[in-house]
Amino acid sequence: MSAPSLNAALLLLADSRLPAGGHGHSGGAEAAIAAGAVRDLPTLAAFLRGRLATSGLVAACLAASACALAASSAGSGTAGDPAGAPPGGWAELDAEAGARTASPAQREASRVQGRLLLRTARRIWPSPVLDGLARAVPEGAHHPVALGAAAGVAGCAPGEAALAAAYAAVTGPATAAVRLLGLDPVAVHRLLADLAPDLERAASTGSGAAASPASVPPPRTAASVWAELPAHSAPALDLLAERHLRAGLRLFVS
Amino acid sequence: MGADHDDRHHAPHPHGRALRLGVGGPVGSGKTALTAALCRALGRTLRLAVVTNDIYTTEDADFLRRAGVLDPGRIAAVQTGCCPHTAIRDDIAANLDAVETLEERFGPLDLVIVESGGDNLTATFSRGLADRQIFVLDVSGGDKVPRKGGPGVTTADLLVINKTDLAPMVGADLTVMSRDAAAVREGRPVLFTSIRQEPEAHAVAEWVIGVVEAWAHGHGTGPRGHGHDSGSPGPGHRAGSPGHSHDHTPV
Numbered sequence: 001m002s003a004p005s006l007n008a009a010l011l012l013l014a015d016s017r018l019p020a021g022g023h024g025h026s027g028g029a030e031a032a033i034a035a036g037a038v039r040d041l042p043t044l045a046a047f048l049r050g051r052l053a054t055s056g057l058v059a060a061c062l063a064a065s066a067c068a069l070a071a072s073s074a075g076s077g078t079a080g081d082p083a084g085a086p087p088g089g090w091a092e093l094d095a096e097a098g099a100r101t102a103s104p105a106q107r108e109a110s111r112v113q114g115r116l117l118l119r120t121a122r123r124i125w126p127s128p129v130l131d132g133l134a135r136a137v138p139e140g141a142h143h144p145v146a147l148g149a150a151a152g153v154a155g156c157a158p159g160e161a162a163l164a165a166a167y168a169a170v171t172g173p174a175t176a177a178v179r180l181l182g183l184d185p186v187a188v189h190r191l192l193a194d195l196a197p198d199l200e201r202a203a204s205t206g207s208g209a210a211a212s213p214a215s216v217p218p219p220r221t222a223a224s225v226w227a228e229l230p231a232h233s234a235p236a237l238d239l240l241a242e243r244h245l246r247a248g249l250r251l252f253v254s
Numbered sequence: 255m256g257a258d259h260d261d262r263h264h265a266p267h268p269h270g271r272a273l274r275l276g277v278g279g280p281v282g283s284g285k286t287a288l289t290a291a292l293c294r295a296l297g298r299t300l301r302l303a304v305v306t307n308d309i310y311t312t313e314d315a316d317f318l319r320r321a322g323v324l325d326p327g328r329i330a331a332v333q334t335g336c337c338p339h340t341a342i343r344d345d346i347a348a349n350l351d352a353v354e355t356l357e358e359r360f361g362p363l364d365l366v367i368v369e370s371g372g373d374n375l376t377a378t379f380s381r382g383l384a385d386r387q388i389f390v391l392d393v394s395g396g397d398k399v400p401r402k403g404g405p406g407v408t409t410a411d412l413l414v415i416n417k418t419d420l421a422p423m424v425g426a427d428l429t430v431m432s433r434d435a436a437a438v439r440e441g442r443p444v445l446f447t448s449i450r451q452e453p454e455a456h457a458v459a460e461w462v463i464g465v466v467e468a469w470a471h472g473h474g475t476g477p478r479g480h481g482h483d484s485g486s487p488g489p490g491h492r493a494g495s496p497g498h499s500h501d502h503t504p505v
Contacts, residue, residue: 021347116347
């Protein structure tokens, strides 16, 4: 049986060494550690599972749709005229991401990371599609949208974009916990390996939910499909993010 | 960040933007004090902004703001997630974003100082972030430090050895430090300072004025020609701006 082919660009996008500012964010781990909610391997495992099942799954779905939108923009030549109006779709999809991110601190962290990722992706995979996204969301696209768009331009499938988003949702906080708590990095990677089936399920959900204007038959619209994307929330993560912003001593931006 | 992003290319410099000066060095050597000194010495004559890379919260930025050496709005803080060297060398995205945001808001500028978080002797700035870099040591770390070398000591465009007033108290021999630094730096300059005694660090400020003027006149690549090997012909690449194309990436 032949292995499914995986786009190698996905590995670059998912790599923590991608110079896109991710190292400065803990995905809520620093605040959870400060609050005593994460203090060892079992509590970190619970934190990561909770994050993946909520904001991680939502990010996977948004990234998959952004990937599909990027691919359809590139294919249909609707990436937008560099001098003209921003192309359609991006602002709507980005608004769906914002609507699913209740905490203002998390929204800001998501936009900052999205802006930095897009800055990096536009130099690595120059494309009018990414230029169009930057123009459509000048304050910085939400991270899952930027990640999905970059993945689409790099030739990845929506499911691959979703996998990268789900992976980022757990590896960021895991790495931060290693630094902040001095946990055994091998033991933490074993936790991550145990999450592999959950990551794949999130990717599959994201892939199934992905929609672009090209893939949605009338009278429905892509925007109406995006409005129905999963919207799981994690109130504890929201509250921790707000608390982190006001913390007197912090190492990570978020 | 909703500023007018189309208005990026307004700076009159031949490079299209201000000189970016990195200030790095170990913890406690005087990076923030030197940055404050440069703001004091140059803030009235040059159009300045500062990016700090704090290890904890925004302490360095707050110190500079309290020092009253520069309009607080012109000081931006970047947080580095336990990894100050990563933010200035391996993943410069957050710092570039901060620099460009300051240039958009206050530009055109002559000089943007990027102060790194305190790190070790191997921490240097990516040439994608800093056009020139100063490495700051202090005598209380021991007079053997220049001999130990490391990329900061050997390759920085200027090596500053601070806290010379403490030399007699810690038994540091400035002659030894000067000789050892000269031996590993292939003629690149070394300046001794005591910012506590001379809060405007005139000698360093003069060096900075020199590199800012050279930059403004288009002699940007300097004696070491660093700009050409950074390999970044990005979407904003323009003829005549060697190696700095990334700075023009439209957002």
